Amino acid sequence: MSPTSSQTAKRLDPDQLATSALAIADAEGLEALTIRRLAQAHDVTPMALYRHFSDKDDLLAAVGDRILADIDLPAPTEEPWETQLRAVLTAFTEALRPHPKTAGLTLFRILVSPPGLAMAERTMELLTQGGFSTDNAAEVGRQSICSLITLVTTEPGANEDIDPTTREDALRAKRAALSALSPHRYPLITAAADTLICPTSADQYYALGLDLVVAGIRGVLAGPAA
Amino acid sequence: MSPTSSQTAKRLDPDQLATSALAIADAEGLEALTIRRLAQAHDVTPMALYRHFSDKDDLLAAVGDRILADIDLPAPTEEPWETQLRAVLTAFTEALRPHPKTAGLTLFRILVSPPGLAMAERTMELLTQGGFSTDNAAEVGRQSICSLITLVTTEPGANEDIDPTTREDALRAKRAALSALSPHRYPLITAAADTLICPTSADQYYALGLDLVVAGIRGVLAGPAA
DNA sequence: ACGGTAGGTCTACGTTGTAAACTTGTCAAC
DNA sequence: GTTGACAAGTTTACAACGTAGACCTACCGT
Numbered sequence: 001m002s003p004t005s006s007q008t009a010k011r012l013d014p015d016q017l018a019t020s021a022l023a024i025a026d027a028e029g030l031e032a033l034t035i036r037r038l039a040q041a042h043d044v045t046p047m048a049l050y051r052h053f054s055d056k057d058d059l060l061a062a063v064g065d066r067i068l069a070d071i072d073l074p075a076p077t078e079e080p081w082e083t084q085l086r087a088v089l090t091a092f093t094e095a096l097r098p099h100p101k102t103a104g105l106t107l108f109r110i111l112v113s114p115p116g117l118a119m120a121e122r123t124m125e126l127l128t129q130g131g132f133s134t135d136n137a138a139e140v141g142r143q144s145i146c147s148l149i150t151l152v153t154t155e156p157g158a159n160e161d162i163d164p165t166t167r168e169d170a171l172r173a174k175r176a177a178l179s180a181l182s183p184h185r186y187p188l189i190t191a192a193a194d195t196l197i198c199p200t201s202a203d204q205y206y207a208l209g210l211d212l213v214v215a216g217i218r219g220v221l222a223g224p225a226a
Numbered sequence: 227m228s229p230t231s232s233q234t235a236k237r238l239d240p241d242q243l244a245t246s247a248l249a250i251a252d253a254e255g256l257e258a259l260t261i262r263r264l265a266q267a268h269d270v271t272p273m274a275l276y277r278h279f280s281d282k283d284d285l286l287a288a289v290g291d292r293i294l295a296d297i298d299l300p301a302p303t304e305e306p307w308e309t310q311l312r313a314v315l316t317a318f319t320e321a322l323r324p325h326p327k328t329a330g331l332t333l334f335r336i337l338v339s340p341p342g343l344a345m346a347e348r349t350m351e352l353l354t355q356g357g358f359s360t361d362n363a364a365e366v367g368r369q370s371i372c373s374l375i376t377l378v379t380t381e382p383g384a385n386e387d388i389d390p391t392t393r394e395d396a397l398r399a400k401r402a403a404l405s406a407l408s409p410h411r412y413p414l415i416t417a418a419a420d421t422l423i424c425p426t427s428a429d430q431y432y433a434l435g436l437d438l439v440v441a442g443i444r445g446v447l448a449g450p451a452a
Numbered sequence: 453a454c455g456g457t458a459g460g461t462c463t464a465c466g467t468t469g470t471a472a473a474c475t476t477g478t479c480a481a482c
Numbered sequence: 483g484t485t486g487a488c489a490a491g492t493t494t495a496c497a498a499c500g501t502a503g504a505c506c507t508a509c510c511g512t
Contacts, residue, residue: 046470056468056470111422120412121412125414137418139425144438147369150375150376186347188354188360196337208446212439215441215442219438219441237459237460271461272500273460277459281500
């Protein structure tokens with residue numbers, strides 16, 4: 001049929017490999033993503049993957065790029081820079097949210113993959129528009145983006161295994177550890193135990209995370225007002 | 227002599243094991259910290275370590291605790307809560323800074339190890355003092371502390387290998403990748419390439435990171451002022 | 453003097469990433 | 483057509499990893 005499907009069915013496609021690698025890691029964690037496992041999922045010998053990725057690191061980089069490719073960068077508008085910046089950072093976060101176990105892979109790829117570069121450039125653009133020098137925009141943008149990656153990576157609840165019994169056990173263990181603490185010595189921690197283990201709602205969690213980041217940016221720009 | 231040194235010289239001490247494990251990982255990266263390597267450093271069979279740590283994860287947890295033990299929590303004062311909070315978060319950051327490659331191990335241990343708990347409780351105390359509800363203090367504190375861990379973990383420059391030639395190569399490669407970008411499509415990124423690769427000074431880097439975090443806290447507390 | 457036990461050792465297994473040499477299906481050029 | 487080269491998948495192999503399980507052995511309380 002199409003020129004690409006005219007070849008032997010065995011032909012592998014790096015993009016498809018990255019996609020199913022991402023699926024495996026999302027479902028069962030990064031440690032479940034092994035060369036052999038991915039090869040098996042494509043009915044192929046492990047070594048076959050090395051025709052398309054030089055390394056396992058190279059494969060992981062491709063997975064990171066795959067995630068970044070989903071960024072849906074909003075078009076520039078006439079709104080104030082803060083509003084647009086929040087929209088850009090939100091778009092970034094939305095792209096990572098489906099992949100809490102793998103979002104960390106994007107860290108080294110932002111300044112390499114085109115969608116990451118586009119977002120980074122746009123972020124710096126808005127920051128300089130807001131009044132930051134080029135260098136400050138670079139450092140502030142970097143730190144903000146890192147914080148958002150961490151926000152996704154450490155999202156409580158989504159990190160644990162899919163197996164419901166294992167997940168329940170982990171949650172129970174965590175809860176037990178916290179409630180075993182002396183409420184006398186740690187009154188606030190024990191009082192907020194439930195919140196610390198699992199936030200009220202994921203949407204609120206992300207809303208607060210973004211608020212903290214953009215409020216930080218505005219605050220730093222305004223100067224160290226006491 | 228002393229009761230502890232009266233035994234056979236072979237006796238291992240979990241604290242010493244964690245300390246030298248930390249040293250290995252700091253010097254050569256987390257992936258260089260293997261059971262066999264740590265055992266060899268103590269002239270002992272790999273399996274000997276399992277008398278003191280149930281798992282490798284258990285060992286890594288001990289390394290995380292080892293780092294947190296260095297937190298030098300400032301005593302409460304009469305200063306405003308923001309000032310004190312910044313001091314607490316600074317103390318936390320200072321404890322992690324010597325260990326950029328391993329600071330991530332502290333993430334799961336803060337709510338377990340006593341020094342981590344003390345810092346977390348104190349942070350929540352100051353946040354509620356500032357006006358946050360208990361639950362909000364928990365979420366804001368959590369996010370702030372995670373951001374600071376990430377700040378250390380992603381500190382540019384310190385992450386790479388100690389081997390100077392390897393490090394130089396990595397830096398050169400990164401610089402080359404950035405300067406290969408089209409200055410037309412990515413004017414700000416290429417203009418700030420040097421800053422993105424290696425910040426002006428580590429102290430400024432951390433000062434800005436802390437500023438962003440505490441400014442974010444203050445901004446969120448003040449409400450979404452446009 | 454003597455058994456128990458804490459803390460080492462030895463051996464062995466399954467899993468991982470990947471190097472090296474091989475086979476094979478496809479296509480360009482004669 | 484035949485051929486030769488090249489891209490892509492196979493086979494085999496290895497070193498390193500975490501760790502299970504059986505063993506030894508020096509110490510200590512009785």
